[in-house]
Amino acid sequence: MQLSEDRSATLSSKPKAYQLRLYVAGQTPKSILALRNLQQICEEHLQGRYEIEIIDLIENPQLARGDQILALPTLVRRLPEPIKKIIGDLSNTERVLVGLDLRERV
Amino acid sequence: MNRIKRLISDADVLPHPPHVPGGRELPKTPTGIRGLDEITRGGLPRGRPTLVCGGPGSGKTLLALTFLVNGAIRFDEPGVLMTFEENGEEIASDVASLGFDLPELIHAQKLSVDYVRVERSEIEETGEYDLEGLFVRLDYAIRTVSAKRVVLDTLESLFAGLKDDAVLRAELRRLFRWLKDKGVTAVITGERGDGLLTKQGLEEYVSDAVILLDHRVHDQVSTRRLRVVKYRGSHHGTNEYPFLIDATGISVLPVSSMALEHDAPLDRISAGIQRLDGMFGGKGYYRGSTVLVSGAAGTGKTSLAAHFLDAACRRGERCLCFLFEESPQQLIRNMRSIGIDLEPWVTAGLLRFHADRPSRYGLETHLATMHQVVADFQPTVVVLDPVTNLMTVGTFADVQAMLTRMIDHLKTENITALLTSLTPGQLEIERTENSISSLMDTWIVLANEDVGGHHRRGLYVLKSRGMAHSNELREFALTDQGLDIAANGGPSVSTSRTVKHDS
Numbered sequence: 001m002q003l004s005e006d007r008s009a010t011l012s013s014k015p016k017a018y019q020l021r022l023y024v025a026g027q028t029p030k031s032i033l034a035l036r037n038l039q040q041i042c043e044e045h046l047q048g049r050y051e052i053e054i055i056d057l058i059e060n061p062q063l064a065r066g067d068q069i070l071a072l073p074t075l076v077r078r079l080p081e082p083i084k085k086i087i088g089d090l091s092n093t094e095r096v097l098v099g100l101d102l103r104e105r106v
Numbered sequence: 107m108n109r110i111k112r113l114i115s116d117a118d119v120l121p122h123p124p125h126v127p128g129g130r131e132l133p134k135t136p137t138g139i140r141g142l143d144e145i146t147r148g149g150l151p152r153g154r155p156t157l158v159c160g161g162p163g164s165g166k167t168l169l170a171l172t173f174l175v176n177g178a179i180r181f182d183e184p185g186v187l188m189t190f191e192e193n194g195e196e197i198a199s200d201v202a203s204l205g206f207d208l209p210e211l212i213h214a215q216k217l218s219v220d221y222v223r224v225e226r227s228e229i230e231e232t233g234e235y236d237l238e239g240l241f242v243r244l245d246y247a248i249r250t251v252s253a254k255r256v257v258l259d260t261l262e263s264l265f266a267g268l269k270d271d272a273v274l275r276a277e278l279r280r281l282f283r284w285l286k287d288k289g290v291t292a293v294i295t296g297e298r299g300d301g302l303l304t305k306q307g308l309e310e311y312v313s314d315a316v317i318l319l320d321h322r323v324h325d326q327v328s329t330r331r332l333r334v335v336k337y338r339g340s341h342h343g344t345n346e347y348p349f350l351i352d353a354t355g356i357s358v359l360p361v362s363s364m365a366l367e368h369d370a371p372l373d374r375i376s377a378g379i380q381r382l383d384g385m386f387g388g389k390g391y392y393r394g395s396t397v398l399v400s401g402a403a404g405t406g407k408t409s410l411a412a413h414f415l416d417a418a419c420r421r422g423e424r425c426l427c428f429l430f431e432e433s434p435q436q437l438i439r440n441m442r443s444i445g446i447d448l449e450p451w452v453t454a455g456l457l458r459f460h461a462d463r464p465s466r467y468g469l470e471t472h473l474a475t476m477h478q479v480v481a482d483f484q485p486t487v488v489v490l491d492p493v494t495n496l497m498t499v500g501t502f503a504d505v506q507a508m509l510t511r512m513i514d515h516l517k518t519e520n521i522t523a524l525l526t527s528l529t530p531g532q533l534e535i536e537r538t539e540n541s542i543s544s545l546m547d548t549w550i551v552l553a554n555e556d557v558g559g560h561h562r563r564g565l566y567v568l569k570s571r572g573m574a575h576s577n578e579l580r581e582f583a584l585t586d587q588g589l590d591i592a593a594n595g596g597p598s599v600s601t602s603r604t605v606k607h608d609s
Contacts, residue, residue, distance in 0.1 A: 061246035069239040088233035099230030
């Protein structure tokens with residue numbers, strides 16, 4: 001289930017500023033929660049500026065090496081650079097925002 | 107003398123591993139590391155994880171990699187290396203000097219290397235997670251090459267990369283369980299910690315086998331040791347065994363592995379002194395045997411060795427002489443004073459000296475060097491003079507292990523070896539000679555005695571395996587024509603000649 005979600009295709013077709021990739025392994029409670037949390041945060045803070053790609057390692061285990069995936073779920077911010085990694089079910093919104101550089105580290 | 111003899115007979119008994127009826131021990135996976143498979147009686151527990159721990163530079167990674175490479179090359183068991191510390195290229199270049207061609211093995215699908223990098227500063231932790239990604243990667247690598255062996259080096263690096271210790275511990279427990287379910291034979295390396303075998307107490311999770319490596323510096327000389335701390339369901343050697351890392355890789359020196367399967371040649375080789383040959387049924391030593399000549403300072407040990415070398419060279423045999431005390435020039439000069447000129451043999455290329463200060467390097471390096479010199483020169487006779495000087499480098503157990511290995515090697519090559527041993531005092535006799543006597547086939551003891559103001563030299567054969575030999579104490583003299591042993595029962599024939607003092 002390698003799919004792209006683009007909530008704002010009507011506004012522009014040019015690449016989004018925030019390219020996010022969420023690594024999961026199957027439909028576990030943690031991965032479902034992580035995706036839900038991610039969508040919520042993005043809609044609130046990055047509306048129209050993001051793309052989410054979900055990679056299920058059960059189907060594509062070979063992709064785990066490239067982004068050095070160890071913990072799951074892992075959210076990788078591929079753009080803007082530098083690459084950032086955020087692990088966990090993304091339930092701590094503050095930390096997610098810090099991880100995405102959307103908020104200053106306190 | 108009785109006391110000495112009693113000690114020897116004790117030492118003659120090699121420690122035997124307990125006998126276990128066939129089939130009772132768990133199945134094992136050979137490491138292919140010489141010595142280690144003997145200590146563990148066959149290798150690591152098959153299909154189970156083994157923990158290898160030790161300090162930095164103790165050889166953990168090398169041992170683990172050797173296990174993998176041997177598996178891939180010699181035992182048709184492909185392997186997976188998951189490394190948390192170095193990347194693939196670094197590892198490949200580290201082991202290339204040992205002749206391990208990792209890229210080739212990877213290309214041939216016999217090895218899969220996955221470099222796992224965890225950098226805490228680059229990771230934000232935001233809620234619950236697990237290490238399923240690690241499992242996915244490991245599983246993928248195992249399936250790719252149909253791996254039977256797995257190495258995780260060094261798993262504990264995860265603790266530096268991730269904050270949640272509780273999650274890590276739970277996941278590690280799951281990982282060891284998972285490895286067992288996969289049926290792979292795994293080696294997990296761990297860094298030695300304070301009061302613990304590993305920093306994070308990994309030994310708590312590995313219940314099957316734990317091997318501890320140690321790198322000690324004793325009087326500025328380094329010695330490596332290996333100990334099997336735990337091996338469930340199997341007998342194993344419990345001692346600390348010295349091990350070597352040299353140009354050919356890693357090898358462990360099990361003291362009791364004295365290879366007993368050597369051919370026992372019946373050829374004889376002259377001791378270089380007719381009357382000494384006479385004490386061994388007129389024929390001298392067995393070829394390929396090991397002769398110990400012991401005595402206090404100035405009793406004529408080196409002279410006896412020089413006769414042996416001289417006679418071998420006369421027959422056109424190649425002789426190698428390791429000197430741990432004198433320089434070759436000193437020895438040649440001193441031997442000229444008793445009428446033995448070794449220099450022509452050196453010139454003719456039949457005799458080679460190799461002089462080294464024992465303290466120059468550790469035992470392992472000495473052993474490695476000796477192996478190399480022997481391989482280069484291909485001698486049929488080897489002399490070590492005096493072997494006791496090596497005692498200054500390591501403990502008795504270390505030296506014994508090293509000599510065992512050396513003698514083992516020489517016997518395999520059918521090389522006759524003569525070792526001199528300096529015995530400073532009564533106490534030292536016990537310790538020094540007790541530790542090596544069991545390795546010797548023949549033992550000649552030299553003794554000085556002052557009788558009625560006369561300095562008299564005596565010699566007797568303490569033991570000589572597998573042959574009839576004289577038990578008499580024979581008097582001898584060091585003359586300008588060499589070492590002169592008295593005729594049977596009589597006084598030395600040359601008491602009237604000038605008696606020289608050998609150093």
